[in-house]
Amino acid sequence: MANKPTAYNNRLGLKGWVYAGNYTFERYLYIGHRLSGLGLIAYMVLHIIETANRMRGEEAWAALMGLFASPVFKIVEYLLFAAAVFHAMNGVRLLLVELGFFLGKPQEPIFPYKSSVMKHRPLTYIIMLLAGLLMALGGSSLFFK
Amino acid sequence: MTDTKQITFRIRRYDPDLDTIPHWEEHKLNVPDGMTVLEALQEIKAEQAPTLAWRSSCRMGVCGSCGMFINHLPMLACQTQVLHLGTDVVTVAPLPNYDNVKDLVPNLEPLIQKHAAIKPFIILTNSKEIDEPTGEFIQTPEQRDEYSQFTFCIKCGLCLAACPTVATDPLFLGPQALAQAYRYTVDNRDCGLQERLEAIDAFHGPYQCHMAGACSQACPKGVDPAFGIQLLKRTLVLDSIGFGKKKSSVAKVMPLADIVKQIEEFAPPPRTVGK
Numbered sequence: 001m002a003n004k005p006t007a008y009n010n011r012l013g014l015k016g017w018v019y020a021g022n023y024t025f026e027r028y029l030y031i032g033h034r035l036s037g038l039g040l041i042a043y044m045v046l047h048i049i050e051t052a053n054r055m056r057g058e059e060a061w062a063a064l065m066g067l068f069a070s071p072v073f074k075i076v077e078y079l080l081f082a083a084a085v086f087h088a089m090n091g092v093r094l095l096l097v098e099l100g101f102f103l104g105k106p107q108e109p110i111f112p113y114k115s116s117v118m119k120h121r122p123l124t125y126i127i128m129l130l131a132g133l134l135m136a137l138g139g140s141s142l143f144f145k
Numbered sequence: 146m147t148d149t150k151q152i153t154f155r156i157r158r159y160d161p162d163l164d165t166i167p168h169w170e171e172h173k174l175n176v177p178d179g180m181t182v183l184e185a186l187q188e189i190k191a192e193q194a195p196t197l198a199w200r201s202s203c204r205m206g207v208c209g210s211c212g213m214f215i216n217h218l219p220m221l222a223c224q225t226q227v228l229h230l231g232t233d234v235v236t237v238a239p240l241p242n243y244d245n246v247k248d249l250v251p252n253l254e255p256l257i258q259k260h261a262a263i264k265p266f267i268i269l270t271n272s273k274e275i276d277e278p279t280g281e282f283i284q285t286p287e288q289r290d291e292y293s294q295f296t297f298c299i300k301c302g303l304c305l306a307a308c309p310t311v312a313t314d315p316l317f318l319g320p321q322a323l324a325q326a327y328r329y330t331v332d333n334r335d336c337g338l339q340e341r342l343e344a345i346d347a348f349h350g351p352y353q354c355h356m357a358g359a360c361s362q363a364c365p366k367g368v369d370p371a372f373g374i375q376l377l378k379r380t381l382v383l384d385s386i387g388f389g390k391k392k393s394s395v396a397k398v399m400p401l402a403d404i405v406k407q408i409e410e411f412a413p414p415p416r417t418v419g420k
Binding site for chain 1: 159161164166167216217218239240241242243244245246251252290291292293294295297307309310311312313315355356357358359361362364366367368369371372375376378379382
């Protein structure tokens with residue numbers, strides 16, 4: 001009996017969520033939310049390792065603090081802050097829409113269709129503007145104080 | 146004579162008997178205004194690539210067979226006009242996130258399996274009412290409006306091809322099944338939320354959705370599966386904290402005697418002609 005021809009695995013995998021291509025703004029927010037979430041988890045692990053350095057004595061701690069005072073780490077610190085702000089603000093948007101707010105009511109679809117994504121687009125813009133404002137305020141306080 | 150424009154079609158080919166990985170083929174075609182991608186493929190097959198395979202049936206966006214990845218977006222080939230795409234090169238590939246059976250043919254089996262997993266039918270807890278119905282269910286237009294949008298799903302599978310979560314999590318139920326789970330759960334005749342919980346209130350359930358909205362953008366019928374998923378999440382949250390809709394074990398039933406009375410009330414007047 002001949003072998004059954006096999007189908008080709010056409011799953012996009014990681015590329016499927018890091019590449020948004022021609023999709024809408026919210027699809028890019030999805031990438032940002034996941035990446036910032038992963039970044040914050042990585043920071044938490046690093047933060048525990050960093051603070052554990054205190055156990056190695058005062059000199060080791062002072063050397064580490066000296067390293068963190070460099071301009072490169074200031075930028076890293078700001079990126080971390082920006083990721084936290086974005087993740088929190090987008091999280092507020094997700095909480096609201098996941099509880100059904102700002103999405104309108106179900107109705108029979110009539111062309112041209114207006115999806116729930118477009119219905120809550122004003123909320124998306126307002127929240128992203130607020131996130132941008134917070135990032136700008138945080139940046140000015142960190143770099144120009 | 147109709148104006149035509151020469152378009153290059155980059156079509157992904159895969160024959161499981163001959164190929165180990167897919168390859169791309171280019172075909173040039175003079176495309177008149179109004180020609181759909183499906184019609185273009187039919188012409189390419191007739192004149193240039195006789196072995197080209199795809200799946201299609203109704204040619205009018207009803208059957209949902211001809212879903213393809215056209216210019217990197219999932220679309221129905223029969224509803225997509227080539228010149229409306231606005232590019233001189235049109236890429237046509239099989240829907241991603243499904244196994245590729247041959248050329249442009251995806252294996253939609255996972256879509257059907259996930260759809261079946263959420264028990265897509267009205268569930269009654271009173272089995273006697275199923276076997277020996279005593280009357281009709283009452284449903285107001287407002288109650289019907291709660292789910293009617295989601296009944297327009299044609300199971301074309303474009304939403305799963307667009308979903309970034311499905312791309313990395315093959316077990317995620319996906320927009321189609323979750324929207325249908327909401328469609329049946331919110332139906333006032335249905336009492337099946339608890340029976341569906343095992344499938345939908347799980348790790349691979351609606352909470353994996355982060356409202357990317359790609360499914361709703363891809364949906365050719367305006368079903369808006371992302372909306373259905375968010376409403377399903379709300380339903381599950383309200384149910385888990387005890388604020389879910391309280392339904393009787395048997396949905397409201399109008400007694401048959403009342404229906405007969407209504408029929409009598411609205412009976413036509415007695416015939417006067419031809420007596």
